[in-house]
Amino acid sequence: MRNTLVKNLGTTLKVAVAACIVMIISYVVYQAIHLKLWSGNAQTGIKELSKKEKIEDFEYLTRYVKDIYPYSDAIVQYKRLDDLRSLEKEYIDRAGETSNNTEFFQLVYEYSQRLRQGDGHIGVYFGTNRPSNNNYVHYYFNDIPKSTYYKTDYWGQEAAKFQWYAFSDADVVYKDGKYILNEEYAFPDLTLPAGTIIVGIDGMQTDEYVNTLQNKTRLQVDADLNKNFVTTLFSIRPSTGFDYWTVDFQTKDGEVFTRKVKALNAAEDAGNGLASFQYPNMVCKEIDEDTGYIKIFTFDRQSIREDNQIIQDFMQASHGKYKKLILDVRGNTGGELEYWGENIIRPLLKESKSFVQYSAIRKKFFEQMGIRYPIYRRVMKNDLLQKDLYHIDKVEKTVLPGFSEQDWDIFKITKTFTPHNSFPFNGKVYILTDRDTFSAADSFAVAAKRTQLGQVVGTYTGGSGSAFIAPVDIALPHSQMMLRMNVELTLDEEVQPNQILGTAPDVALQASTFPTTNPNSLEVHDLVQDPWIDWVIHH
Structure with missing residues (x-):
């Protein structure tokens, strides 16, 4: 009888597993049809929206902000700016008052700038800044029909019709x-x-x-x-x-x-540094017999392998003579965490180092995602919790003061970096950061500080480093206007929002200043004239 029960239980389990697989496949097929993943290039035009459609689009957007957007409280607390939730009715009313699609686009764009007070990744897609049109998993994860991605061309044309930005010739x-x-x-x-x-x-x-x-x-x-x-x-x-x-x-x-x-008509590049197009992504220089210098403009995925070879060749050729190594990431706007993990952190470490980051995400994000969330975690290339790629030890749920357990999920993320492809270097490391050190470059500054890789020197970074999940896309139902959103509030050791405050330097140079200094070129005679590099040389 016991054998019969075991056999029946096994059969039941197999049936249950098969049923789950069928359900998942059915759901994926339904979504594929719903999102029209295999459709060809769609029409890019949008009809003039009705008052009702514009109101419903803004109701959708403000509801998303109320339920999922994680920065409203932090914007009020740390920037002392307007609480977006209190502006909900005002923007819905204004949406209904817009007379055409151009005015409606301007209103959505204006609202997105308020959202950007929380995180610099946020913004409206228009024209060529949209995601790839051929990333089917991207469509599925974000629950956005493929045709919607082509509507960004239309909104790009609308964006060209208004001129908010100007500049002055006053320095x-x-x-x-x-x-x-x-x-x-x-x-x-x-x-x-x-x-x-x-x-x-x-x-x-x-x-x-x-x-x-x-x-x-x-x-x-x-x-x-x-x-x-x-x-x-x-x-x-x-x-x-x-x-x-x-x-x-x-x-x-x-x-x-x-x-x-x-007010002059053409926008001027504010610029806080060297023009990156003049140089390769990575430039290595010997300042003097004791000091090596490495400038990195971005942590772009396409540059990982090439730059790894450049930095390895440079450091191996030094035969361990440098007493100081300067890593200059001023103006580095980010890219991939893998870049600095494999090319910089691991080759410079002498022993394994662990550190912890905290991430706060509203529960309604996971409720909205449903089954799409675990699928994302398994197949998306930019999943920040990929164990091997980003050196994740463990991810645990926890609680933090100031975050309601009813509304928030708090994650404690432990990362451990081990030495690999080590450089012949036993000196001191200095990381130069400024307000244009952003996103993955900000995450590098965090990792450098917490692994005690070296001293971060300069100003606060521009923030916006993520630890749990990359930004997601949403689309408004009628206008099909797409926005890039960040749903994660990354917190530092003091439970303060990294996206808003940035990462503090260990040594402050030119605090409360923008723009800060940069060398005139990457030639050694100009590098040694830079006050920040000079500070490193003489300390």
């Missing part, structure tokens, strides 16, 4: 919490000297004016002075309807002059 820098003329600036009746402070714009104090830009551009947090700042002060066309800003200048002797600064 303005942010320094010690103030916006200062970096060079003298001439008006027909007055020449203002370098060092003149901009104390007001369009009838507002400068800091007040900066905060009004929260729906137009991403604001940075100056954590040292506990205030927001903008990297390019004159970048948003005046809302007054004029082609100029009315600016109050204060000279060093305390005199205040009010003048009109013309």
Whole structure:
């Protein structure tokens, strides 16, 4: 009888497993049909949306923000900006008042800039910045029909119709919490000297004016002075309807002059460094007999193998003579965590090192994903929890103060890096970071600090490093407008939001300053003139 029970139980289990497999296959086939994964190139046009459709699109978007977007509280707490949830009705009403698709696009774009106050990855897809049209798993995971990806071409045409952005020919820098003329600036009746402070714009104090830009551009947090700042002060066309800003200048002797600064039509690259197109992705130089220097512009996936060979050749040729190694990731906007894990961290470590990161994600994200979430974890190439690729030891659920267990899932992620392809190097490592050190480059700064690889020198990074999941895509139901969203709040050791504050340096150089210094070129004679590199050489 016992054998019969075991046999029946085995048969039941087999039937149950087979049923689950059939259900999963049926669901995948249904989704494939629903998303039209094998359809050809779809029409790119969009009809003029009705008032009802525009309202329903914004209801969908604001509901997503309310349920899943993880930064609303942090934006209020750390940036002291508007709570997006309190603006829900205002934006839904305004959506219904837009007179055409162009105005509707502008409103969605404006709302997306508010979302970007939480994370710099967030934004509207339009034109050529869309994801790959041939990534079927991407469609499936994001529950977006393939045809929707082609609609970004239409919204790109709409984006070209409005001009928010402008620039000024005044050379303005942010320094010690103030916006200062970096060079003298001439008006027909007055020449203002370098060092003149901009104390007001369009009838507002400068800091007040900066905060009004929260729906137009991403604001940075100056954590040292506990205030927001903008990297390019004159970048948003005046809302007054004029082609100029009315600016109050204060000279060093305390005199205040009010003048009109013309808003020029073409956008200017704010730039905080070298033009990467002038160089390969990685440049290695010997500063002197004791100091090696490596500049890395991006952690791009396509450069991993080539750059690995470059850095290995450079370090092996040094035969261990360097006492200092400078890793310059100023201006590095990110890419792949694998790049720095395999090319830098592991070859420099002398022993295994572990560190912990925390990630907070709203429970409704997982509820919305359903069965698509475990499928994503198994097949997506950019899954940040791939054990071997990203050196994940374990992922555990935990709790943290300030996060309701009813609303949030908190994950404790432990990573362990072991030495591999070691460099002949026993000196000190210095990592140079600035506000343009972003995304995966910010994650590198975090890993370097927590593995005690070396000292991070410079300014806070630009943040936005992720630990649990890469950004996802959503699409509005009627306009089919696509947005890139980040659903993860990455937290540092003090349970503060990395995406908003960035990673603090171990040694601060030019704190509360933007742009900071960069060498004029990557030739040794220019590198040694750079104040940050000079600091490393003499410490």
